[in-house]
Amino acid sequence: MKEIFPGVFRSGKDLLTVNLVPGKRVYGEKLLAKGRQEFREWVPQRSKLAAAIMNGLQNMPMKQGSRILYLGAASGTTPSHVSDIVGHDGIVYALEFSERPFRSLIELARTRKNIAPLLADARKTEDYYWVEACDILYCDIADPQQTEIAIRNFEEFIAEGFLLLSIKSQSIDVVKEPLRVYEEEKRKLEKAGFDVLELIDLEPYEEKHCFIVAKK
Numbered sequence: 001m002k003e004i005f006p007g008v009f010r011s012g013k014d015l016l017t018v019n020l021v022p023g024k025r026v027y028g029e030k031l032l033a034k035g036r037q038e039f040r041e042w043v044p045q046r047s048k049l050a051a052a053i054m055n056g057l058q059n060m061p062m063k064q065g066s067r068i069l070y071l072g073a074a075s076g077t078t079p080s081h082v083s084d085i086v087g088h089d090g091i092v093y094a095l096e097f098s099e100r101p102f103r104s105l106i107e108l109a110r111t112r113k114n115i116a117p118l119l120a121d122a123r124k125t126e127d128y129y130w131v132e133a134c135d136i137l138y139c140d141i142a143d144p145q146q147t148e149i150a151i152r153n154f155e156e157f158i159a160e161g162f163l164l165l166s167i168k169s170q171s172i173d174v175v176k177e178p179l180r181v182y183e184e185e186k187r188k189l190e191k192a193g194f195d196v197l198e199l200i201d202l203e204p205y206e207e208k209h210c211f212i213v214a215k216k
């Protein structure tokens, strides 16, 4: 087993994080005991961040103690691994606007004390203005305006740090070539003053999706 990023491990073909709540699964993933620790399989078909790591991501800014604003938390699959990585000293403000997945997110936060679930719309930053300054913005909301929404949230809650952005080409433009869509979204970020460090295609895990790591 090799630690490839802080709190992220590789064992053969598997990607793993250290389970913050030993004995508990979140989405049916494998649990693996090693020494005194328990590891949780991180399934790349279920998480775009895991898919980006499997496809060679170089810049992974999350570590113990990181404060993350996570837009589009759904029922908490990827947020649970982010929660493993940032540990008890970190926090994940997990924002979701749809009530059904939000209910599962609340359940998840009962055992994972470093997840703060927020039922809010990422387009209305005034509804969660009280969130503290964070180090990293993670955005996975599959909205046609998502790059603009990410930029606005970054300006209000991050100021200096990293943006991890998942882009679904078809939710921005169904007919345009995905590579063109990715390039256009990347240019929007550069225009807003970001250094785009990486743009990773998520095939074969996710069709017509890419993952961007940017810094400001």
Ligand SMILES: C[S@@+](CC[C@H](N)C(=O)[O-])C[C@H]1O[C@@H](n2cnc3c(N)ncnc32)[C@H](O)[C@@H]1O
Binding pocket: 046, 047, 048, 071, 072, 073, 074, 075, 076, 077, 078, 079, 095, 096, 097, 098, 101, 120, 121, 122, 123, 140, 141, 142, 143
């Ligand atoms: C692709 S899913 C997220 C999956 C999740 N990030 C994961 O990896 O486990 C996108 C989620 O974003 C939510 N979403 C879309 N637009 C949103 C908005 N404006 N504000 C908050 N959540 C939004 C959707 O309800 C959906 O649950």
